[in-house]
Amino acid sequence: MADPTIPILDMRAVSKTYAAGGRRTEALREANLTVERGEFVCLLGASGCGKSTLLRVAAGFEAPSAGEALMWGKPILGPGPSRGMVFQDYGLFPWLTVRDNIGFGPKARGRPSAEVRDTAERYIALVGLQAFADAYPHQLSGGMKQRVAIARVLANEAEVVLMDEPFGALDAMTRERLQDELLDLWSRTGLTILFVTHAIEEAIFLADRIVMMSPGPGRIEAVHAVDLPRRRDVSSPAFNDLRRMLAAQLHSHHAPRAAA
Amino acid sequence: MSTGIEAGALPATMPAPARKADRAGVGLARLRRLALACVVPAALVAVWQFTTAGRPYSLIPPPAEVWAELRDLAVGGVNDDAFSGTLWTHLAASLGRVYGGFALAAAAALPLGLLIGRVPLIRALLDPVLQVLRPVPVTAWLPLAMILFGLGPRSAFFLVFLGAFYPILVNTVFGVRSVEPRLFEAAAMLGCTGAAQFLRVVLPAALPSIFTGLRLGLGFAWVVIVVGEMTGVQTGLGAIIMEARQLSRTEIVICGMAVIGVAGFVSDWLVMLLGRRLLAWSPNHG
Numbered sequence: 001m002a003d004p005t006i007p008i009l010d011m012r013a014v015s016k017t018y019a020a021g022g023r024r025t026e027a028l029r030e031a032n033l034t035v036e037r038g039e040f041v042c043l044l045g046a047s048g049c050g051k052s053t054l055l056r057v058a059a060g061f062e063a064p065s066a067g068e069a070l071m072w073g074k075p076i077l078g079p080g081p082s083r084g085m086v087f088q089d090y091g092l093f094p095w096l097t098v099r100d101n102i103g104f105g106p107k108a109r110g111r112p113s114a115e116v117r118d119t120a121e122r123y124i125a126l127v128g129l130q131a132f133a134d135a136y137p138h139q140l141s142g143g144m145k146q147r148v149a150i151a152r153v154l155a156n157e158a159e160v161v162l163m164d165e166p167f168g169a170l171d172a173m174t175r176e177r178l179q180d181e182l183l184d185l186w187s188r189t190g191l192t193i194l195f196v197t198h199a200i201e202e203a204i205f206l207a208d209r210i211v212m213m214s215p216g217p218g219r220i221e222a223v224h225a226v227d228l229p230r231r232r233d234v235s236s237p238a239f240n241d242l243r244r245m246l247a248a249q250l251h252s253h254h255a256p257r258a259a260a
Numbered sequence: 261m262s263t264g265i266e267a268g269a270l271p272a273t274m275p276a277p278a279r280k281a282d283r284a285g286v287g288l289a290r291l292r293r294l295a296l297a298c299v300v301p302a303a304l305v306a307v308w309q310f311t312t313a314g315r316p317y318s319l320i321p322p323p324a325e326v327w328a329e330l331r332d333l334a335v336g337g338v339n340d341d342a343f344s345g346t347l348w349t350h351l352a353a354s355l356g357r358v359y360g361g362f363a364l365a366a367a368a369a370l371p372l373g374l375l376i377g378r379v380p381l382i383r384a385l386l387d388p389v390l391q392v393l394r395p396v397p398v399t400a401w402l403p404l405a406m407i408l409f410g411l412g413p414r415s416a417f418f419l420v421f422l423g424a425f426y427p428i429l430v431n432t433v434f435g436v437r438s439v440e441p442r443l444f445e446a447a448a449m450l451g452c453t454g455a456a457q458f459l460r461v462v463l464p465a466a467l468p469s470i471f472t473g474l475r476l477g478l479g480f481a482w483v484v485i486v487v488g489e490m491t492g493v494q495t496g497l498g499a500i501i502m503e504a505r506q507l508s509r510t511e512i513v514i515c516g517m518a519v520i521g522v523a524g525f526v527s528d529w530l531v532m533l534l535g536r537r538l539l540a541w542s543p544n545h546g
Contacts, residue, residue, distance in 0.1 A: 061445055079448040091446035095464040095541045108452035108460060136541040156450055 006073045008160060008192050009035040009058055013067035016053050026217035027053040030067065033211060033220065035160070035194055040186055042207035043196045044246070046253065050218020051196045052164055058194060059085050059162050071160070081105060084153025086163040090145045092137040098148050099124060099133045105156030123151040126185070143174040150182070154189070163195045167202070179205055183230065200246050204239060205232050210246070214253040222249065321511040329511040330518070343500070343512060351519060353495035354485050357413065358527075361420025361488075362481045366474060369425050373432025373470075378462060390429065398423045398484045406491055416488035416496065423484035427476035435469025436462055468542050471535045478531055482524035497523075 016028040028050035035041050043051040056062045057069050060079040069076045071083065079085075092101050100107075103120035111119070124133050127147040137145055146166055153161055167175040183206065186193055197203050203210045204226055212221040224246070228238055305323055312322040321329075332338035336345035375382045376390075398419050405415040439462060447453070447461045463470075489498025497516045504512035 059449060061448075078453070079445065081449070081451040083449065085445070085449045087442060087446070089442060091440075091442045093443060093446070093461070093464070095467065097541075104447075104452070104460075105450035108447070108450055108456065138541070138543040152450065 007034040008037045008072060009033070009194065010070040010073065011054065011058065011067070012070065014054065014057055014064045014069055015066040016050070016057060016062060017065045028057075029217040029219045031213075031218075031220050035192060037159075037192055038190050040183075040193045040206055040208045041195065041211060042203040042209070043194065043211050043213060044198070044200065044203040044250070045213035045218075045221075046198060046215055046250065048215040048218065049213035049253075050215070051213050053218060054213075055085075055162050055164055055194060055196050058160070059083055061085075081109065081156045082158060083160045083162055084156055084158030086146070086149045086153060086161060086166045088165045088168050090137070090142075090149050092145055092148055092152075094137050097134050097136055098129055098140070101137070101148055102151045102155045104152060109156075119155050123155040126154070127151045127181070141174075142170050143178055146170065146178060147181075150185070154185070154191075158191075160192045160194060163193065165196055165198065168197075168199075175202075180231075182206070187230075200243055200250065201234060204228070204242050204246070205234060212246070212249060221253070319510065321514070326511045326514045326518075329509075330515045333512070333515055343504075343509075346500070347515075347519065350495050350497050350500045350516075351523065353413075353493070353499075354489070354497040354520075355523070357416050357420050357488060357496065358478075358481045358485055361417050362424045362478050364417075365421045365424035365477055365481070366428055368421075369428035369473070369477070370432055370470065373429045373473075374436055374458060374462060374466075376429075377433045377436025377466070378458070390426075394426050394430075399487050402487060402491065411492035413493050415491035416485075416493050416498075419484055419488035419491070420481045423480040423488075424477035427480055428470075428473040431469045431473025431476065432466065435466030435473075438469070439465040468539055468544065471531075471539060475528060475531050475535070478527055479524065482520060482527070485520065 011031055011033040013030045013032060014028060015026070015030055018025045018027055031050070031054055033041075033054070043054060045051045053062065057064055058071075058076065060069075060076045060083065076083075085091075093104060096104065099117075099120045102123050103116045106116045106119050107113075121133075124130055127150060129144060129147055129151070132140060132144060137148070140148070149166070150161070167178050170178065179202065182193075185191070195203075195206060197206075207226050210224045210226060212224065213219065214221045224242075226242065228236070228242070232239060308320075309323050312318045312320050313324070314322075328338055330347075332340075332344050333347035334345070338344070372386070376386055377383070401419060401422055402415075405418050409415040409418050443461055443465060444457060447457055452460050485496070486498035486501060489496040490502055493499050497520050501513050501516040504510070504516065
């Protein structure tokens with residue numbers, strides 16, 4: 001299945017137009033993006049740049065209005081376990097414990113219950129939530145909830161993890177810790193990650209490649225490879241140079257409509 | 261007089277579960293709540309006693325007489341008339357109708373509510389009809405029920421069913437419609453799609469609302485039981501009230517009212533216990 005010559009995700013001239021109440025909104029115009037297996041790609045841009053739309057097309061929640069969305073060369077027809085999504089608002093099932101949230105995918109796919117239990121335990125341990133295995137989501141902190149959301153996707157053997165501003169609702173310290181944990185998971189598992197953010201620093205810290213997007217209509221502006229050695233030092237001159245360059249580019253998108 | 265005070269003081273004589281020091285506060289608070297709950301009933305019984313005792317032409321019998329009648333209804337040995345010792349037969353008949361009608365209403369309203377809430381075609385088909393039928397009071401159905409189902413238990417059963425049906429349906433539909441869309445996306449990307457979402461997402465997510473509906477429905481079932489048993493059945497708490505009314509046995513009427521109140525309260529309490537267990541996950545319940 002995994003032909004190394006075919007990219008794991010391939011967005012070909014993907015456009016998305018929403019029609020609501022007689023008005024048409026062009027959320028995304030002709031976005032081209034390929035993601036190789038094992039890559040960590042960040043979609044970076046201000047709100048309204050279509051980065052979440054592009055992610056939702058990759059997830060299969062939205063069908064492109066024009067263009068093609070492919071995984072391993074085959075059209076993405078709907079959401080599925082191969083592309084796990086981590087939402088900013090977690091999307092955990094409030095009636096299930098941490099263990100059952102993580103076991104939800106394997107169980108829904110009809111795995112035997114002993115296997116579901118083992119898988120859940122393994123991923124509970126992977127995200128360090130052993131002490132909270134029987135807790136319900138409302139008893140957890142934001143950081144713990146997001147760990148559960150990540151573990152739930154990994155336990156379901158997702159090949160691509162799609163993350164929609166996953167750390168946006170967390171406090172700064174928790175966010176940094178989870179960024180480290182995510183990089184650690186990524187380097188150990190060989191996952192492919194497509195990560196949406198509006199924070200420049202977060203994108204530079206995490207990504208192999210940064211895809212800059214701009215609004216009105218949403219489109220891909222530029223793609224930057226980040227060659228800094230890992231674990232990246234956010235206070236190094238090279239990090240700061242890149243940050244300054246990306247910030248200038250990001251702000252130039254806003255220049256014509258300074259009022260906003 | 262003494263009977264009212266005894267009844268009011270009964271819970272206070274139960275030992276508080278104050279085995280540990282930190283439990284003592286909880287026990288005390290519970291005791292206080294019980295004591296407070298008894299204030300108004302005790303006052304009402306006192307007023308009742310004061311306004312009825314020693315007045316031979318009072319149309320409302322005093323508490324002691326009602327208490328004696330209640331004992332006679334339960335175990336006999338006081339009046340030894342046609343009503344003596346029949347309470348349990350009537351209670352059992354009413355319980356059977358209340359829970360039977362309620363179970364039938366739940367069995368019909370739950371799947372229907374899930375479908376109306378989730379399937380637009382079924383909503384468009386059924387929702388208008390149900391909205392028009394819903395304001396029609398159960399009492400208005402009485403004559404039609406008697407034509408459709410005849411005089412007797414089947415009519416009573418139908419009316420109880422009707423009383424319990426709408427609260428369960430309305431709350432189920434509401435619960436289903438207010439499931440966060442995000443949860444459907446989460447389920448879908450984890451491999452749970454289509455009809456499987458009914459069982460794994462819709463039902464559990466709507467459970468708090470469904471439970472509210474079941475509780476209201478069971479409450480309504482008790483409310484309409486008297487109407488239901490006005491359809492010419494021989495047994496049941498409603499039937500005994502109607503019969504006693506015709507014989508001007510007001511003390512029996514009051515006994516019937518009291519038993520319905522207590523039975524309804526106990527059944528609601530049981531449902532609440534069950535709910536607390538099933539909804540332990542919800543921050544708004546349990």
